[in-house]
Amino acid sequence: MLEPPRIENLREALARRDHPVVGLWNRLEVRPRATDFDRALRAEVRDALWMLTRQWQLGEFRGSDAGSPVTATYALAAATPDRFRPGESAPEDLPAGLPLEAAAERQALPFAFGTDRISFDLRLALGRRWLKLLGKSSSLRQYRPAYVKRFPIALPDPKADADTPRVAHPEVWSALQAVAGRRMDGYELYRRVKDGHHAYDGVEDVHHNHRQKLDELGARLVAWFDELIEQPAGGAAWDPRRLEHHFSVSGGGKVLTAPEYPGGELDWHAFSIDPGGPLGGTSAAPARINRTVFPAPVRFSGMPLPRWWAIEDGRTNFAAVRPDSTDLARLIMLEFALVYGNDWFHLPCDLPAGTMASILGLAVTDVFGQRLWVTPAGAGDDQDWQRWSMFTLDTIGSGSVPADTGLFLPPTVPKAASGPPLEEVTLIRDENANMVWGIERTVRLPTGQGRSGSEVAAEILAHRLRLFPPVPPTDPRAPIAYQAMNSVPEYWVPFIAVHEPGENRRIRLRRAAMPSVVDARPVRPRTGLLREGLDSTPQAAYFVHEEEVPQTGTRLTVAYNRTRWRGGRVVVWLSAQRGTGRGEGSSGLAFDLLVDTATDRPSIP
Secondary structure (H helix, E strand, O other), rough: OOOOOOOOHHHHHHHHHOOOOOOOOOOOHHHHHHOOOOHHHHHOOHHHHHHHHHHHHOOOHHHHOOOOOEEEEEEEEEEEEOOOEOOOOOOOEEEOOHHHHHHHHHHOOOOEEEEEEEEOHHHHHHHHHHHHHHHHHOOHHHHHHHHHHEEEOOOOOOHHHHHHHHHHHHHHHHHHHHHHHEEEEEHHHHHHHHHHOOOOOOOOOHHHHHHHHHHHHHHHHHHHHHHHHHHHOOOOOOOOOOOEEEEEEEEEEEEEEEEOOOOOOOOOHOOOEEEOOOOOOOOOOOOOEEEEEEOOOOOOOOOOOOOOOOOOOOOHHHHHHOOOOHHHHHHHHHHHHHHHHHHHOOOOOOOOOEEEEEEEEEEEEEEOEEEEEEEOOOOEEEEOOOOOOOOOOEEEEEEEEEEHHHHHEEOOOOEEOOOOEEEEEEEEEOOOOEEEEEEEEEEEOOOEEEEEEEEEEEEEEEHHHHHOOOOOOOOOOOEEEEEEEOOOOEEEEEEEEEEOOOOOEEEEEEEEEOOOOOOOEEOOOOOOOOOOOOOOOOOOEEEEEEEHOOOOOOOEEEEEEEEOOOHOOEEEEEEEEEOOOOOOOOOOOOOEEEOOOOOOOOOOO
């Protein structure tokens, strides 16, 4: 260790400050001599030649993107869809006050299935509304008992087999007992007024001065119910053979078709260009829109930063993506993000919902003052396999047709609230029986609510067994008996494979029926999804395309939907939706059985 220096004259050493007193610093502070930082922020280049040499060394002079865009002027043609065609029905005007989901999915309210009167909830709501309208007028209040008598709620007969659907279920039977003779069937009055009859027809002792007022109230009742729940004016878009919606819209001379819309969320990718003729009507020509905007660079999380010494966001690590050589989607994404990420610009173009727009031209002015004319990247033949585009629609049909580079913003809503399923059917494949089954998971009761299909089938079967008790077999009996086929639950509807007309290979599924364990009569479906054609023709055939029931199965539901449209208007409609099933199943159907008669007892499946 070195010894400290010896100071002979301490006074002179302190005066000359030969030896420092403090030898340790814990902080260094600058002493600014000015309050202006403009020069420091300019980052002045002292050696321009060195900077140019460094840029040449890093290859920055090899760029091919030239200047950056400053302004862009584009022209587009915008049209609004105004015609609508549900399925193969006649075209009609597109409803103005409805979202496109409601116009495409809405179905007629099933007030009756064959001889079973259902939807008593809506019938009673209409009747309550009519009695309320009468009660608001002191002069018309006296006719309320007459309307209850004119449009009664009939009480079913527990001993009649035709009234089994209304008396087999305890909640339905108790509800009908409570309202029979006390409330009116408002749907019958609504139907008569809408068909052009007077609201007072058939009502006894109506004063002549009150008839005009009753007709005015009848028109108010019809307008109220028509606005309460949306129903199609013509045909429905639901295709029971394909188990999906099929409809078309047109505007500005262009026809867009949604051939396979399952229901639910409707977006632009559900449509295709239909090269056929327009849907009639006098559509207005597309409006021309010219705009000049300022392009802005595309920004996304994890993109390479333009500055060398900046720390990039580590939440998105593109280097961790390991695509295969055949994974084209990931390769395109990585190339966009890492190689050409700073070469993309976006232009603002605000369009209202319900617009069919096509860009007619785009002129870009760069920083050097050059104007460039940009054409669409996806133009050309629609069937060209080298054509690549995004957010564009394909064209239906084959052959050489020009590609459509337009954009469609459908007049839809972001979200619609769905009620509980009133009907639910699952179509499954049964490989053991080599059949397809339609399982009615949820069945609509006559009161309008949904109920488990197994419970409904069990209650109806139990009630019919009480009406028609089985006759026990007489002795003597053999120890065993031959049974050609066992039974399956009555909420399982069979579909058998048949050939397409004129085809030897292609098949389709035809609805069949199982015999009832009570009287061997065919068991008919109880849901509107599987009763296609039976309400008008008892022996009507119903076919489903075989490819619509894959190995995973198909799930169909019917429920009410509710949403808000422009201006806050509430829109309610009844629709069917299609989803994916849960795989195959087994009905337990077997043939050629030997039954032990000693222990055989009639059972309820």
